[in-house]
Structure formats: structure tokens, C-alpha cells
Amino acid sequence: MEELKNYGHQHPLLMLNQEQLLGNGNGVVDCSRCGEKVSAPCFGCVECCGFYLHKTCAEAPLELNHPFHRHHPLLLLQNPPYTSYTWCKFIYHCSCGLDFHIKCALFTFNIAERNLKELEHVALEDPSFSSKNDGGNLGKCFACWEPLAMYTYFSVGCGFNLHKKCAELPLKMDHLCHRKHPLVLQFNSERLSCKTCQVTQQRGFLYGCSACKLAIHIDCASPLSVIEDKSHPHPFTLFWRRIPFVCDACGTEGHHVAYTCGTCGIMVHKKCISLPRIIGQICHIHRLFHKYFIDKEYFESLNCLWCHEAVDTDYGSYFCADCNVIFHVNCALKEKEWYCIVSQENEDDKSHDIPVNSITKVLETNDAGEATVIEHCEHKHYLMLSDKMREHGDKCCDACLLLISAKFYHCLRCDFFLHKSCAELPKKKLFLKHGCDEEQFSGPKPCILTSDCMFNCGLCRYLSNGFSYKCNECGSHVCLRCLDLLLQDAVKIPGHKHPLLLYFDYEGQCGACGRDFFFAFRCKDCNFQLCKLCVIQPTRVRHKCDEHILALTYDKVNDYAKYHYCDVCEKERDPRHWFYHCETCDTSVHVDCVLGKYSFIKFGGTYSVTIHEHPLTFVKKIHYYPECVTCGKPCEDLSLECAEPGCNYIVHYDC
Structure with missing residues (x-):
């Protein structure tokens, strides 16, 4: 019986066969290194303290020079450096941030070293990956990230699943795009983008040259010679280039590998062969069509609606013929959850485009x-x-x-x-991203104009009882102030001389209130930006603090520090931020102090509701504070009161 003094345990370990293992815990025990079920032959503690190891885990070296990671050795750690590795008792760790479950590190090591005898215990087809299960969804190969075929090398539970052909890939190859050195099969531990397709693959194998910081995906290393796609009427043919080119489909630079259509005289990236012909985009209400070349005379402006930079119409773009709106291809497709592909069956459907006046x-x-x-x-x-x-x-x-x-x-x-x-607003309107599309934008939703009592706007979050557009599918509301804002290509603010443009992926601080934001209305001509709440602030309001109408003020009214106080809360104002002001009375008030929680609620109107037999009206802090009929507490906040004379019914809005 072989005895082993093993790292990580205080007692000697003995080699156990199947019979001996069955006598210890009925044979159902976990490996103390990888956490998976142990099978014989294995090692067990001579003191029977419940410590077991697979033979391969027990013999794993403390330092592993992995062929797929040649820069540094991998060190075996008993305590993972990150709390997220709850399933791993031991991992191989590298100082460059590469971590592997012990079984996965040994599995890929044997693949790299062609120690296929060590993988005889690994099933070529695991039952859980049968094509008969889960509708044929077999997962993806770790090497090439293509769907798994019927036969794969399989590492249980960790996602290191390989096509047989990917497990047998050559470890080195000479390649046309890099003739200085051979390319070596390796992990993408340096997070390099592919020289061919420009995409950074976070996991998996690729061919790389460490000396030149060059990487090529497995499928890009041996691309198809001819590709056909239904989005284009002719096939594309592979054309190797050793100099950069500009893709006719998207207008951005490519390297080394291009595909050409001789009939149309165009050259494109491989990924651009399958660009969707028609899409719905979150920041435009109509469908957008992809075109390789567009005549400039049809456009008043050639600025992309997403980034607001000029689009070169000598190359591909997405455009809307109805509105003369244009997008860079990469801007229109930048975020997967913000666009949807329109199928050919629905491309002529314009049933929602005809507005019906209210x-x-x-x-x-x-x-x-x-x-x-x-x-x-x-x-x-x-x-x-x-x-x-x-x-x-x-x-x-x-x-x-x-x-x-x-x-x-x-x-x-x-x-x-x-x-x-x-x-004059339409009764029905198509509306963009809101509660229906939290996971994936699936196109504009039909929304109905309504004045149904109280709602929270899905964009500005203000409570209101005005008109709104209500989504038929999810019931969410959008107020008319936000609607008016989103329908404008550029917003003109009285306090700024240039128009403001909407940027969807910009972070900064609002020039009106100082708050942080993740998308903004920005000026291209100067360093000025506003958050969405400040853009929709009313320019004129009425408030009980002054008998006159207050005007939204953008500049310092008085440079004296003693005047920078709010006349409602009596706290200091930041002179850089907007405020409401009355020139007649010299009243100055914080924006939030004027608007408060209920600035967009009209009091006094009557509403028929199911909770009471008479119509109710909205009131707030009435003078004698009666008790709420539901909770019994004084009605000191927003409440609904019976409009029928002699009826004393009153209830908190929240109740």
C-alpha cells in the first residue's frame, strides 16, 4: 500500500483501491483539493479524518509551467485569493491575474502536452451534454467558442469543454500575417485583441506571438475562402492583405484579412459580411437601413445621431430615409441591448407610423x-x-x-x-426603451395617451396626474415633458447660446445641479453639459414663497456671498448652480425647494375611483389635518378627499 506525505494535510495518505474506498464513507466522498467526487485509485488519510485526494490531484506539482501560459509559472494555492472561488479548494494562480481550478489546469496541461493517456478517464461525450437534451443546446467549446459537437473532451462542471479537433490543434503554426516568428497556441492572459477581427476574446485559446504582442483567434487563423450570407446577394471571397484597409461596410480600418465582392467592388471585414440589413435603434423611432454608399445631397446633416461626429458616406452607414438621420455602423450596433434586428417579413410593416390626432x-x-x-x-x-x-x-x-x-x-x-x-398630440405613439426592454431592446412599443389619475414617469420619476403615454405591454408611463425632450434632435436652453445634443454614453457632472450622470445633453462647442432632469426643468413656476411667477435663472444675480441663500430653506446656495428667482422681490430659491415632490400634481381636480362611492380630489396638508380612514394617522401629506359636500372621507395617497 503506497504511502504519500502530502502538501496541505498533517497526516500521511494511503493509496486506496475501490474496495478500500467503499469501506470508507460508502465510497461517496469529495476530493479535498478539487471538490469533486473521488473515485479509485485515490489517496485517503491514514487517520480516517475525512481527507481524500484524486491520484492526479495528490500528484499535482506545487509549481506548474503551463505550455499555454509561458510568461510565468502557476503556483498551487490552498486558499483562493478571491472570495468568488467558493467551489475551488485549491487553485493554480499567476501574478498576472490568471487563475485555474486545479482540475482545469491539469486538464489543459495534458491537452497541451498531448498526454492523451492521462485523459482516458475523460468521456468523449458526457451524458449531460447529449444533443437530445435541452433542445440540442450543447454549450460552447472553450478553445474556439463555437457550439459543441457530439464528441468533445469534457472537464466536469468548469466549462473546459473542447471539440476533439480543438484538442488536437497544432501547438505552433506559421502564418501569412506574421512571418517573423511562429505563432504559439496559448491562453489570452494578456487580453490582446485579435489582429484579424479586432475583437478581444476574454477566455479560450488563441495563436499568439508574445514577443510581438500579437494574437489571432483560432477561427481567424484559418478563415473560410468563400462566405455567403443572405444579407448580400453575392458571395464574398477571402483576400489576404499585409497592409491596412478601410472596410466598405462599416468605414473602420481592418488588418490582414479582408473579404471582397467582385460584383459590387467592395472589401469588408469578415464580421461585416453578416451585418443586419435593417435594425431598430433605441435612439430613433423609425427603422434604419444599412447602405454601402449614400448620396450626400439627400442629407441636411451628416452627423451621426449617436456620437454627433461626421459620417463618411463613401463607406457603409445606417440611415433613415424618412428623417434624413444617419448613424456610423459601429455606433448603431455599439450596445447589443440597444438595437434589434428587423426580420425581412416585418420590414414593410408601417402600421404604427400613422398618428391619430387626440x-x-x-x-x-x-x-x-x-x-x-x-x-x-x-x-x-x-x-x-x-x-x-x-x-x-x-x-x-x-x-x-x-x-x-x-x-x-x-x-x-x-x-x-x-x-x-x-x-394636438396623437392618441397613440411608438415609444422607445422603458420597462418592457430591460434585458434586450426589441423595438418601439405602442403607447396610448391617457390621463388616468396618478403615475410615476418611467424616465424622470416625478409623480404626476397630468397626461402620459402608457405602454400597452408593461403599463409604464412617460410624461409629456420627457416625451417632448426625446423628440428633439437638439435642445435649446435659454441659459446657453448653443444647442445641446444627447450623448448616451457620457459620464460627468451636470453644469446646472452638480450631480453625476451617465448620459447627458452636451454642447459640442464648449464644455457644458446637463443631466436629463435639469433639461426638463420648467422655465417659469409659481410657488407660495412669492406672489409673482419665479423664473429659472442660470447666472449669478448678485456676486455678494451673503445673497447666496435660499429663501425657502434658508440654507446656502451654490452660486454655480441654477435657481429660481423673482426680480421684483429679489427672491432666490433652490430648484429642489420650488419643485419638491408634488410640483407636477394638479390639486382640485376630481377623479372617480373604486375605493369610494363619490369622486375624490387631490389635496395636500389641509389646515385641520383630519385622520386617514385607512391608517388613522393625520393627513399631513398628499391625500385624496371626497369632493361631495358633507362627506368627510379622506385617505392618504399611499394608503
Whole structure:
């Protein structure tokens, strides 16, 4: 019986056969190094203290010079350096950040050394990877990251699954794109991007030259000579180049490997052969079409809608013919969750593109053909067009809940107002990313105009009882202020002389409030940016702190430090940040102190609800603070009160 003094345990270990193993714990024991089930022959502790090792784990060297990682040796550690390795009792670790479960390190070592006899215990087809299970989803090969075939070398539970052909790849190869040195099969421990496709593969094998810092993916090392794809009418032929080229499909540089279409006279990256022809993109409402060349005369602007830099129309781009909007290919496809591929069956579907006006009937018009008396789908009485700002200038639009301005419609029978632009909004509108698309953008969703009581806007998060567009699928709401913002290609802010453009992947600090953000409205001409909340701040508001209307102010009104205080909370103001100001009374107030939690709620309107037999109206902090009929606490915050005289019903909004 062979005895072994083993690293990591205080007692000697004995070699056990199957019969001896069955006598110790009924043969169902775990290896104390790799954590997997032990099978004979194996080693067990002579003191029977429950310490067992696979023979291969017991004989594993403390330092491993791995052929796929030639820069540094791998050291066997008993305690993993990261808490995430909860399943690994022992790992091989390198100072460059490469870590392997002990079984995986030995498995790939034997693959590299062609010690195939050591892999005789490894099944060529593991039952859990049968093509009959899970709809034929076999996982992916660790070497080439292509789907697994029926027969693979398999390392249980760790994802080191290999095609037989990938396990037998040559360890060295001479390659046309790098004739100085042979390329060696290795792990991508330096996280190099592939010289051919420019993609960085985080895991798996590749062919590399450490001296020249060069890497080539396995499938890129021996590319197909001819590729056909349904997105293009002709086949593409492989063309080796030893100089850079510009891809006609995406307009970016390529190296060494190109594919050409002789019929069309174009040269492209391998990955660009299968570019989707039509996509839906989160920052544009219409479908976008891929074109190799576009005539510039059809476009007013050639700036990409994503990055706002010029697009070279001599190369491929995505464009919308309806809006003259254009994207760089790599901008349109930058984030997988922010675009969707439109199938050929749906490419002609424009059923949602025709807007239906929310004005249900025009009763009277003026000489200019302008509707002066209308019926609206969200109000039961006739509405009359007016421009009498002196008479109604302190009223709010019931749709967007901002102070009315210019021309507006109002009801002669009740306190109801609509901006002319709000009254003319369509009943149904396609809307982009919101609650329906948390995992993957699947195209615009149809949303219905509604004034259903109270909602939280899915974009700005403000509580409101104005109009909103409600998604048919998930029930989320978008307020009209956010809608108006997203429909604009450029936003003009009164406090800044240049238009602001929306950047989806920009981090910084807002120039109005100082808060951090992860996407912004930025000025291309100067260093100025705003977060989405500050862009939609109303320019005119009314507040109980002043009898006049307060104006949003962008510059210092007074340079004296003693004036930089808020007249509501009496705390200091940062003079660099926006605030609301009354020139008549010299009142200055923090933006948050003016807007608060309920700035976009109209009090006094009545609503029919199921919780009470009479209509209810919104109130806040009424003078005598009655008790809530549900929780019994005083109604000191937003509440619903019965509008019927003599009925004392009142309930907190949250209740």
C-alpha cells in the first residue's frame, strides 16, 4: 500500500483501491483539493479524518509551467485569493491575474502536452451534454467558442469543454500575417485583441506571438475562402492583405484579412459580411437601413445621431430615409441591448407610423383654418382656443402641468386648460426603451395617451396626474415633458447660446445641479453639459414663497456671498448652480425647494375611483389635518378627499 506525505494535510495518505474506498464513507466522498467526487485509485488519510485526494490531484506539482501560459509559472494555492472561488479548494494562480481550478489546469496541461493517456478517464461525450437534451443546446467549446459537437473532451462542471479537433490543434503554426516568428497556441492572459477581427476574446485559446504582442483567434487563423450570407446577394471571397484597409461596410480600418465582392467592388471585414440589413435603434423611432454608399445631397446633416461626429458616406452607414438621420455602423450596433434586428417579413410593416390626432372633433375654425372650438378625447366638455395670458397666465396645462403660454385651449365650464401643442398630440405613439426592454431592446412599443389619475414617469420619476403615454405591454408611463425632450434632435436652453445634443454614453457632472450622470445633453462647442432632469426643468413656476411667477435663472444675480441663500430653506446656495428667482422681490430659491415632490400634481381636480362611492380630489396638508380612514394617522401629506359636500372621507395617497 503506497504511502504519500502530502502538501496541505498533517497526516500521511494511503493509496486506496475501490474496495478500500467503499469501506470508507460508502465510497461517496469529495476530493479535498478539487471538490469533486473521488473515485479509485485515490489517496485517503491514514487517520480516517475525512481527507481524500484524486491520484492526479495528490500528484499535482506545487509549481506548474503551463505550455499555454509561458510568461510565468502557476503556483498551487490552498486558499483562493478571491472570495468568488467558493467551489475551488485549491487553485493554480499567476501574478498576472490568471487563475485555474486545479482540475482545469491539469486538464489543459495534458491537452497541451498531448498526454492523451492521462485523459482516458475523460468521456468523449458526457451524458449531460447529449444533443437530445435541452433542445440540442450543447454549450460552447472553450478553445474556439463555437457550439459543441457530439464528441468533445469534457472537464466536469468548469466549462473546459473542447471539440476533439480543438484538442488536437497544432501547438505552433506559421502564418501569412506574421512571418517573423511562429505563432504559439496559448491562453489570452494578456487580453490582446485579435489582429484579424479586432475583437478581444476574454477566455479560450488563441495563436499568439508574445514577443510581438500579437494574437489571432483560432477561427481567424484559418478563415473560410468563400462566405455567403443572405444579407448580400453575392458571395464574398477571402483576400489576404499585409497592409491596412478601410472596410466598405462599416468605414473602420481592418488588418490582414479582408473579404471582397467582385460584383459590387467592395472589401469588408469578415464580421461585416453578416451585418443586419435593417435594425431598430433605441435612439430613433423609425427603422434604419444599412447602405454601402449614400448620396450626400439627400442629407441636411451628416452627423451621426449617436456620437454627433461626421459620417463618411463613401463607406457603409445606417440611415433613415424618412428623417434624413444617419448613424456610423459601429455606433448603431455599439450596445447589443440597444438595437434589434428587423426580420425581412416585418420590414414593410408601417402600421404604427400613422398618428391619430387626440382632437376627436373640430367644431369651429377661424379664417386661417385654425381650430377654435374642439372636442378632446381626454375631456368631456368643449374646449375653446384662447391667447388671453393676462386673464389665465397663472394657470397650468392639465396635460404637461407647466404654466400655460402662447395659445391654449380652455374649458368654459371647469378649470381645465391645454396648450395647443398638447391638445394636438396623437392618441397613440411608438415609444422607445422603458420597462418592457430591460434585458434586450426589441423595438418601439405602442403607447396610448391617457390621463388616468396618478403615475410615476418611467424616465424622470416625478409623480404626476397630468397626461402620459402608457405602454400597452408593461403599463409604464412617460410624461409629456420627457416625451417632448426625446423628440428633439437638439435642445435649446435659454441659459446657453448653443444647442445641446444627447450623448448616451457620457459620464460627468451636470453644469446646472452638480450631480453625476451617465448620459447627458452636451454642447459640442464648449464644455457644458446637463443631466436629463435639469433639461426638463420648467422655465417659469409659481410657488407660495412669492406672489409673482419665479423664473429659472442660470447666472449669478448678485456676486455678494451673503445673497447666496435660499429663501425657502434658508440654507446656502451654490452660486454655480441654477435657481429660481423673482426680480421684483429679489427672491432666490433652490430648484429642489420650488419643485419638491408634488410640483407636477394638479390639486382640485376630481377623479372617480373604486375605493369610494363619490369622486375624490387631490389635496395636500389641509389646515385641520383630519385622520386617514385607512391608517388613522393625520393627513399631513398628499391625500385624496371626497369632493361631495358633507362627506368627510379622506385617505392618504399611499394608503
